[in-house]
Amino acid sequence: MNRIVKFVILDILKNKVVLFYTLILAALSWSVFALEDNSTKGLLTLLNVVLLIVPLVAVIFSTIYLYNSTEFVELLLSQPVKRNRIWLSLFLGLSTSLLLAFFAGAGIPILIYAPPEVSLMMLLMGATISTVFVAIAFLSSVFTRDKAKGIGIAIMLWLFFALLFDGLLLFLLFQFSDYPIEKAVVFISACNPIDLARIMILLHLDVSAMMGYTGAVFKDYFGSSYGIYIVMSILALWVFLPYRISLAKFRKKDL
Numbered sequence: 007m008n009r010i011v012k013f014v015i016l017d018i019l020k021n022k023v024v025l026f027y028t029l030i031l032a033a034l035s036w037s038v039f040a041l042e043d044n045s046t047k048g049l050l051t052l053l054n055v056v057l058l059i060v061p062l063v064a065v066i067f068s069t070i071y072l073y074n075s076t077e078f079v080e081l082l083l084s085q086p087v088k089r090n091r092i093w094l095s096l097f098l099g100l101s102t103s104l105l106l107a108f109f110a111g112a113g114i115p116i117l118i119y120a121p122p123e124v125s126l127m128m129l130l131m132g133a134t135i136s137t138v139f140v141a142i143a144f145l146s147s148v149f150t151r152d153k154a155k156g157i158g159i160a161i162m163l164w165l166f167f168a169l170l171f172d173g174l175l176l177f178l179l180f181q182f183s184d185y186p187i188e189k190a191v192v193f194i195s196a197c198n199p200i201d202l203a204r205i206m207i208l209l210h211l212d213v214s215a216m217m218g219y220t221g222a223v224f225k226d227y228f229g230s231s232y233g234i235y236i237v238m239s240i241l242a243l244w245v246f247l248p249y250r251i252s253l254a255k256f257r258k259k260d261l
Contacts, residue, residue: 010082010092014099015106018071024107027063031055031111039119046211049120049128052112053207056132057200060108061139062164068100068143069160073153093144093256097249101140105133127210131203134241138199139164141248148252148259171198199244202237 018024034055042048075096082092112132116125146159175194195201 010087010095011099011102014096015103018099018103019106023067024103027067028107028111031059031108032115035112035115039115045119045121049116049124049207049211052116053128053204056112056128056207057135057204058168060132061135061168061200064104064136064139065143065146065160065164066157067104068140069147069157070153071100072096072143072147073156089257090253093253097140097144100143101137104136104140108132108136124207124210128207131207134238134245135199135203138241138244138248141245141252144252145248148255167198167200171201175201196240199241202241206234206237 035052038051038055039045039048042051079092079096083089109129113129116128119125120128142163143160146163147156150156150159175191178194179191195205
């Protein structure tokens with residue numbers, strides 16, 4: 007298992023797409039902090055990069071890599087290696103490689119310019135979101151043999167969580183604006199890993215006051231150490247459930 011993980015990591019780190027992804031993250035991160043005289047403004051600008059580009063690259067690259075590794079997986083299956091070990095090795099290899107790229111590109115400037123607590127939270131959320139969308143990529147790729155369809159499913163899932171979900175949430179707020187639904191919005195937001203990460207980072211940036219009463223509700227639920235534990239537990243489920251479902255499908259899949 008360790009050999010498979012090591013092989014996958016080395017193979018991905020030599021990939022030009024991952025190198026380009028690391029360089030883009032580094033260029034954006036360093037330029038944002040260099041142009042902004044206030045680290046908070048720089049972090050708010052970088053927040054959109056972490057919550058949009060990082061999951062997009064994670065889900066598309068992982069999906070394409072899994073489809074391109076079909077022959078490699080078939081070769082491993084011809085050996086006395088259990089399917090769950092192969093699937094876990096691929097998951098760990100992809101997750102570790104993308105996390106290394108994220109930390110190398112965005113982690114260094116964030117740690118240098120941002121306050122310690124805020125920088126650690128942003129890196130933690132960025133790493134978690136990247137892992138969540140790797141798990142989603144595993145789920146989308148295992149359900150169809152068609153590479154184009156699998157990539158399309160992965161992109162649609164990212165599009166829903168990154169953009170469409172917030173539009174539906176705003177529609178809900180406008181339709182029921184006469185009712186006190188702020189607490190309900192908190193629970194609905196828990197259904198979106200990107201929204202959870204955004205809320206946690208904004209709360210640690212201490213800009214929740216700009217979010218009005220809803221921001222105060224978010225702070226009551228997620229601002230404490232217990233709230234952080236709840237958020238991390240929900241995000242852990244977002245990693246575990248897609249991966250577990252994909253593993254169950256992979257075990258029964260006829261390659």
